Amino acid sequence: MSRRLFLITEFYDSSQNTTGYLFSKLYSFLNSQDDIDLTLIAKRDAQITNQPKALYVRGIEFDKKSIVSRASYELFMGLSFLKNCAQHIKKDDIVFTGTTPILLLIIIHLLKKVIGFKWVLLVHDVFPENLVAAKIIKQHNFGYKLLKRVFDNVYASADDIIVIGRDMKNLVYDKTNHNKITVIPSWIDEEDITLQSKSDNSILTDLGWQGDQKVVFQFFGNLGRVQGISNLMKAIKLMKRAEDAQFIFIGDGVYVDELKSLIGESNNQNLIYYGSVSQENKSIGLNACDISIVTLADGMLGLGVPSKAYYSMAADKLIFTIMDKNSETYQMVEENNIGWVVESSNIEEIAKMLDKAVSDIRTQKYNSPRKTLIDKFSSEVAMNNILDIIRTL
Incomplete structure (x- = not known):
């Protein structure tokens, strides 16, 4: 029965x-x-x-x-x-x-x-x-x-x-x-996210970024109150290797207007708010980068686990994690060697780690995020x- x-x-x-x-x-x-x-x-x-x-x-x-x-x-x-x-x-x-x-x-x-x-x-x-x-x-x-x-x-x-x-x-x-x-x-079913090279990505083509040798960082998903985006923007200003990096924000949420304002004030051509993409084009959005940024603001420990981390893993993207060191995503990225981790409270340390990621992605070996997802999650x-x-x- x-x-x-x-x-x-x-x-x-x-x-x-x-x-x-x-x-x-x-x-x-x-x-x-x-x-x-x-x-x-x-x-x-x-x-x-x-x-x-x-x-x-x-x-x-x-x-x-x-x-x-x-x-x-x-x-x-x-x-x-x-x-x-x-x-x-x-x-x-x-x-x-x-x-x-x-x-x-x-x-x-x-x-x-x-x-x-x-x-x-x-x-x-x-x-x-x-x-x-x-x-x-x-x-x-x-x-x-x-x-x-x-x-x-x-x-x-x-x-x-x-x-x-x-x-x-x-x-x-x-x-x-x-x-x-x-x-x-x-x-997350990895079969729902298709893999795509940067050179074939239509979003990067629209931006004229597909042929650049710069490292593309991406924030994908909800642009809300608890994502800690303001600290990320402050850290980008402090980078020593900012000229070797590009940042694209894809998504929607209550923080969009403030993000647009911060991008406008920065006068940085390598900092773009692209808008949102449909669920049907999620794979295209997730593949429009080398490194996926996953953030949570201070005070969010235990209150949420960003699903965007698993989606980005399905797209085989290394994860740049900005949040409390005791958080699930921070520990997952560190334990499985699939990216970089830094706590959200120290803007200077975030900037240093962004510079390190720009350097490391060309020289260091990391595990495949997609294989990690398949094997463990x-x-x-x-x-x-x-x-x-x-x-x-």
Whole structure:
């Protein structure tokens, strides 16, 4: 007899964003298991083909730069998910969710008490601690303390917790004192990212950079509050070998306008904001460099693991990591010799390491990031680990 499993997510298709990519892979894998009766509950997207066995809730548009607009969206989405969850989930079912929309967690927490189902929580964001890191709220604020108390209890009520990094496991354990926390890195299928030489890359061709001998650094992905981009920009100014390097920023987010302003002020022709690329052109974007920059701002330890690192590994790009030395990505890059690591708090050290990377990439030997991904962080291993957790319930 198959066990009923509800996969509940805001995004569910690889064309939407990284969360959609991860959940689409997970949905396909779980849906192929004979002992699982899977139902998807997700936010409807008119641009995407519906899954045959799914329950959809209506979404609304919101302004990412407005905290009020975002809060209104979270409230609307939470209430929308509540109706479907309360109507369809029964006692002894298994529920699998991520951490967005954030109000969904409270809903699942309360429904679990009433209905009695099992809950597996996949943590990509630790709330509300991430609000402090993003400088949206202060740690000593009464509102923050109240939110933390509520969400500590919410996270702790899951039967199993999956986190995507060792540093996150430590933080979530301190938050919940939970004895069933498993580290499973983000699952990227290397076959979804094609390899391409710099000379064949259309983005570098557009920029006239494909024939240059300069080392191309790239920041790819969300340009947000917690990426620590301002320190990177300051460090670039201090480089001694800046003339041998080029920097391209690809993505979107609340920091775009400030980034454009900083690039304009620098008057550096080797510093470019390219814009965003579609999910279909992700491979082209990821291949538009020699070195991928992966950053997190101070205060982000345990709060997130940038999935862009794994995407860049799939493109076989060396990783330049700027973040706390105890973070998952810093340790992964250092342990596997697939790039350079430096802490985010010291701008002069970041500049020195950028200079070192310019020199080292021509003279030092590094392991293949793509092979490291395949050997140690394959999607197949991640999926089977998740399946084992579900089956134990």
